[in-house]
Amino acid sequence: MKLPTLDLFVIAAYGVGVFLFGCWFARRSSNTSGFMTAGGGAPGWAIGLSIFGTYLSSNTFLLYPGKAYGGDWNAFAFTLAIPVAALLATVYFIPFYRAGRSISAYEHLEEKFGLWARTYGVACYLLVQLARVGAVMFGMSLVLSTLTGWPQHYVIIAAGVLVTVYTAIGGIEAVIWTDVVQAVVLLAGALVLFGLLLGGMPEGPGQTLQIAREANKTSLGSLDLDLVRSTFWVPLLYGLVENLRNFGIDQGYVQRYHAARSAQAAQRSLWLGVSLYVPTCALFFAIGTASFAYYQTHPQMLADVQQQVAERRSAAGGEAVDPASLSDSEVADSVLPHFIVHGLPAGATGLLIAAICAAAMSSIDTSLNSTATVVLIDIYQRMLRPGCGERESMAVLYGATAVVGALGVAIALLLMRAESVLDAYWALSGVFAGGILGLFLLGQFARWVKNAAAAIAAAVGVLVVLWCSAPQLIEVPAAWRYPLHVHMTMVVGTLTVFLVGLAVQPLITAANPTPGEPPA
Template sequence: MNSLRVLDLAIIALYLVAMIGVGVYFARKNKNPEQYSSASGSIPGWAIGLSIYATFLSSNTFLGVPGKAFGANWNAFVFSLSMPLAAWVAARYFVPFYRSTGEISAYTHLENRFGSWARTYAVVCFLLTQLARIGSIFFGIALTLQALTGFSMEMVMLVTGVCIIIYTVLGGIEAVIWTEVVQGIIKTGGALLILYLIADNMPGGIGRIASIGQAQDKFSLGGFAPDFTQSTFWVVLLYGFFINLNNFGVDQNYVQRYHTAASAKQAAKSIWLCVWVYVPASLLFFIIGSALFAYYQVHPELIEAVKLKVAAERLPLTATAAQISQTAAQLLPADYGDKVMPHFIVTKVPPGLVGLLVSAILSAAMSTISSGMNASATVFTADIYGRYFQPHLTGRQTLRLLHIGTVVTGLLGMGTGIAMIGVKSVLDVWWELSGIFAAGMLGLFLLGVISRQTGNHAALTATIIGVLVILWMTFSPNLPESLAAFRNPLHKSMIIVVGTLSIFLVGLLLGQVWPRKPTKAAVPTLKKEPVY
């Protein structure tokens, strides 16, 4: 079993205690649900932007992105390149829309537009997305700490989960945002430190890394042919645009932050700050993955332990050493990419710096998990309990429900992370699950705010059709050979693209032949307001 030195353990313990201390500090201010959920609109735009950046820069990025670059190339970086366009749409249209509604929940207006079913459907999609996100992040942090300490992944998730729950329950959204500001800086510094250590240990330095990467085609962004059956440049670009549009425009994690800003202008600036910081930061993690690939190409003997461990996990417990070695020799870089950076930290990082890097990885996990827990608790309180069980809650009852919802979300997220143990790529799992759950939510939202003609029945019909399309695209690849003609021919990243467009376009068409009945109630639409 690997073990951290006392200095590293002390640094990690100090970081965890400091995070809980932040929660205790802000707990004094959380006397009402408005302060707990929106900080009463008192957060400056730059802090919100760094908070959103920290949410994007989760452990899925910290571990999954280097793993993808190690095992393949920079194709996934196209996701980051799609962010500016999605940010432009969100800053120009979505931010003013949400600020004008005054609703803390992103989904309240769907009930006003289409009925209670639309709100409930969006809430369910959001909560499932959050469980997938939180679970994948718990899995990522457990993967790293297991390599460093030898403790079971379940134990790692339990300990880190309890710490995250404590400071999130105590501190509310204000604690989440300010700790994410600090965590965003820690993560970026940790990534720069890792890249420096790789280059310092690499014979020939950055030049050798670049030459090996170029020779092995590690810097490719994917094919540019109009092929949507593979992960080409265009497939990832479309996937990234729709996912980022969902993040900035529909995801409660981000919408809730818009309400913490003093003005719509500050909220819009926070989106752009996130984009301009995240795009180069994500490139940094792709460079780290390529650098690790080059390093272990020069020193292949140093990665054998990882390959043997992965091979042993794939074989029965009765497998012999010869069988494990034979399986390890057949593994491709993509089979063990997620485990490479933790292995490098274990074997090549000096004492003390290991503690700093683990704290950076912990911060990558904690920022996204805490924001997801807070947002999920807000949605549960406003859109489920307050809507269906007890509409007239007192401030004290609402605050108690927010606390309970935060705890429950954290526990369910830990359970989801445990269920993910054994997956090959944490980034692939997160991308696939988020695409499935977000597709219907985004399509319905766009239909509600763009179309004036589509009514309740037309929207419900379009949503049912869209969900069936999503289910077919998700599960048809598993059909037997006798039904191969009915399999989805498109790449799985196209699920959110086709699913969103199915709901939106079918809803527009049905709105023309089955128009909504005119009412006196105002129909919420996307309005461009001066936010710059």
């Protein structure tokens, strides 16, 4: 389809504006301190909005409403765990990092357990961030392609180049301040969208709640203690572990802690981001519920969406698909883009598309900047060139940003075949980061656990995570399959590393009573 000229102008103006705004910080990011931590002078409120913007990726904008449309609010339980993780971060993690001199989240693992632990942490982080960048780029390209008719792979490539360039030029200050702008744009777009959905109901906004209740669209899931199905407890436990990993050992957050002017400012910024994100996430689920009710009362629009999805699936699979046979979950990710095109006035469509772009860019730029920092500090300076100078270090930061951006584009192109981007990202995160939080918690809260016990625990954790993930990768006999829900992989991996470390250390101590740490 062809968007109206006004909408195209809004999209183009926003993209150019963000790009130029990010490049404005080039001078402040011309050295490693400015590139990685903004010289420790960023205001806490800006960092808080940046944290909020980073959480609000385009996947949140598009796929959380899709979850609510196709099912219910079960995935919102993930968000309910965020305040608990933020409390632990405020009490333990932020003071710990601010007291240290290094901005690397993984140098502390080496100090506690040795170089192998740091290497393991770095590898897990890099893999998770690559998966994140790819998933977010794909989510953005899906809606832009649907809305504009532009080829999806062109959208992925163009977005990847744009974000990579301004992130490399502007460093973390560009990340923080563009995130501030993008958070405001995204929230404004979401509020406009929700208001138009409610206002378009034939019998008024109250009809939305009535239809949602009748279809059981507002449930958080079963309260049964069942970890095989996606009950309330599965996303809640996954959310607790994932957000502890984010706040406790994610390089992007650690850099923000150091970018703040003080530990207290860092703590306030984290709570600002969390206090904004939780209700905003609820807003996105409400948008999904409202879009379900809206399309139930506008059957011709629903038929149009079903026809579009059926045509895409027929083209991809080579076999005809009956539009009427498609379930709610099969059309869920396409409903909101359809409404943005056909249910909004001229100009508002451009605003919503700009908001989706904002959500994606605020997530991607953080991953690019933090990953480049890890490559410089934890790989290049630690293992290859410990004495490298400022100019060489900046060259590595620029090069790493470009490479990670290119790899993210490649992963996004591969994810074009995934059925659910959110599920794909969660599954990949579980595989790559299944045990790293457990190792970090051993170092923080079980200081008597030494190198050898931690190494054994990490090895067992890797094997357990591989076993948990095997059914997603290869055919596994039913008797050998991991029995729990796929989102429990990270929870199981974390608990395995932590508990095995606690159990093995007394055995090693008993077998080797000699004072000092046993060899790993």
